Amino acid sequence: MKLNNAKTINAxxxxxWANSVYAIVIKSSIFPVFYNTATQNAFNGDIVDFFGFQFVNTALYSFAISFSFLVVAIISPLLSGIADYSSSKKSYMKFFTYLGATSxxxxxxxxxxxxxxxxxxxxxxxxxxxxxxxxxNSFLPIIATPDRHDMISAKGFSLGYIGSxxxxxxxxxxxxxxQWFGLDNTVLIARFSFLTVGxxxxxxxxxxxxxxxxxxRSIDYSRSIIINGYREIYKVFKELKSQPILKYYLTSFFFYSMGVQxxxxxxxxxxxxxxxxxxxxxxLTIIIINALAIIGSYAFAYLSKKRTNKFSLMNMLAIWVGVCIYAYFVYTDYQFYILAFVxxxxxxxxxxxSRSTYSKIMPQNTPDKASYFSFYDVTEKLAVVIGTFSYGFIEQWTGSMRNSTIALGLFFAVGIGFLLMVRIPSSLNFKKA
Structure with a gap:
């Protein structure tokens, strides 16, 4: 595939643009609100019955997300191994797209x-x-040179925010x-919005x-492609011992991803x-958040271009710590809007x-880029498993989401500590790109 081809990059x-509607409508806005309201009305309160077990409704949803990420973390190496040795990354990307959309x-x-x-x-x-x-993600190093990754990654996220x-x-x-649809309530229309996402x-x-x-690529059927993905992940894990920059970066990424997601x-x-x-x-608040995210994507990409990726990431993580502390003390609409703005x-x-920085500091000459990105994704997914489970567990245990926000702040703080140990060579910052 030709590198830096505008048509390919845009595609x-x-x-x-296509999949971010899930992240905004289902993950972040209409569905969580509808889920809370619908379950409260159906069960006359926050406690719901799930296959005979009692849960706080929002804690149950948090556990469900945690479980889904655990499944993906487990199967990602398998899928990456199959994709590496059958040249079928796009086929598996299609499968998961259709699974998610139909769900x-x-x-x-x-x-x-x-x-x-x-x-x-x-x-x-x-x-x-x-x-x-x-x-x-594994297609990014295939379609563009490293000096273009920051802006291409930002463009992708921005298109996602605009579409969603x-x-x-x-x-x-x-x-x-x-009333436009001859209805006297919004229940059916809210449910219809889930259909539009798919x-x-x-x-x-x-x-x-x-x-x-x-x-x-020729396929070596003598190798077990079922096991190979896990071998590749283990191989990347062992290679991290000789790559301190990548090791500390991924550790930092692991902790702060617990909070972000x-x-x-x-x-x-x-x-x-x-x-x-x-x-x-x-x-409406979610709309504003995502509109601001477009600005933020380009602003911090520009900051990394003028300074360094590490400098830009450190500033964002410091802000995230402040966000978590502030969230504990939010009690009014306007305080929540300020929080949402930041x-x-x-x-x-x-x-x-995070994505573009990883694409820069990972080995550029490796033939198995999908394995490195699979390791990156497994790291992120395991982080989300711990983050969402911790959030739900603390709420189920204490009865308040506010206590959960403090735990998220600690995750960001640890992320800062490990990022401080990262020494990215100046040659990888691509300030002149």
Whole structure:
């Protein structure tokens, strides 16, 4: 595949446009709010019955997300190994895309009392989303040279935010005007929004699938491709011993990812339960957060260009620590809006720059880039498992999400400590790119 081809790069970025509607509508806004309200109405409170076991509704959702990421973390090496030795990264990316999209469509049938169905669909949607990202990320070093990674990564995230905001606004307008559809409440329209996510995701992903190409490789069937993925992950793990820059960076990434992803999943639930914010206010806040994330993606990419990637990441992590401490003391709408404003600025930047920084400092001449990106994704997924489980466990144990935010702050602080130990050579900063 030709490097730095504009058409290919644009098509790659369009997958962010396609799949980010899941991250915003299902993961961060309409579904969490609908889930909280629907389960409270169905069970007359926050305690729900899940296959005969009693859980706090939001804690159960947090556990479900944790489980889905654990599944992906376990199977990612397997999938990476198969993809490496069969030149079929795109095929597996398609599989997970369709799994996630159809699961979103399945959420249309969640009405409140069938909480088991909602959790199962949520788990498969999350597996589809995160599984497809494993293969999506592995295409970045194949389509562009390292000096272009920061801005391409930022462009992808920005397109994702723009597309997801567009669909979210459309759904919000429809939810706010049920009379347009001859309805007297918003329940059916909210459920219909889950359907639109699945169709949008599958539809726009076709642009990416059409343009991404893979070089043909001969397949050595004498090797066990089932085991090979795990061997490759272990190989990368052993190679980290001789790569201190990568080792400390991944350790830092592991800890601060516990916080970033958990905030993204649980922010709407926090506003709904702790502050009793109405659904339309929460969704509007999510729109603002993601609009600001576009600015943040480019702003911190520009900062890394002028200074260094490490400098940009350190500043964002310091802000994240402050966000977690401030969240504990948030009690009013306006305080929550201030919090959302800051989260928006650093949310896009931390994701975009983390991915591009890793693509720079990983070995550039290795033929198995998918294995390195699989290791990166497994690291992130395990971080989310611990982060979301900790968040749900603390809420289930103490009865308050506020206590969970303190734990997230500690994760970010540890991330800062390990990032301080990272010494990125100046030749990898690409300031003149």
């Amino acid at each position: 790659w970025c369009m997958y962010d 979103c469509i399945g959420l249309f049938f969640f009405t409140g009392e069938n909480v088991e169905w909602a959790i199962i669909c949520s788990v498969f949607a999350s597996i589809g989303y995160t599984g497809s990202i494993v293969f999506y 905001i567009l669909l979210l606004i459309i759904n919000l307008i429809c939810i706010s005007n049920p 169709l949008w995701w599958m539809g726009f992903a076709q642009i990416t699938f059409k343009s991404l190409k893979e070089s043909k 958990t905030v993204m999943y649980m922010a709407a639930s926090f506003g709904s339960k702790e502050l009793n914010l109405l659904g339309n206010k929460l969704i 989260v928006g600025l650093v949310m896009g930047g931390i994701q975009s720059l």
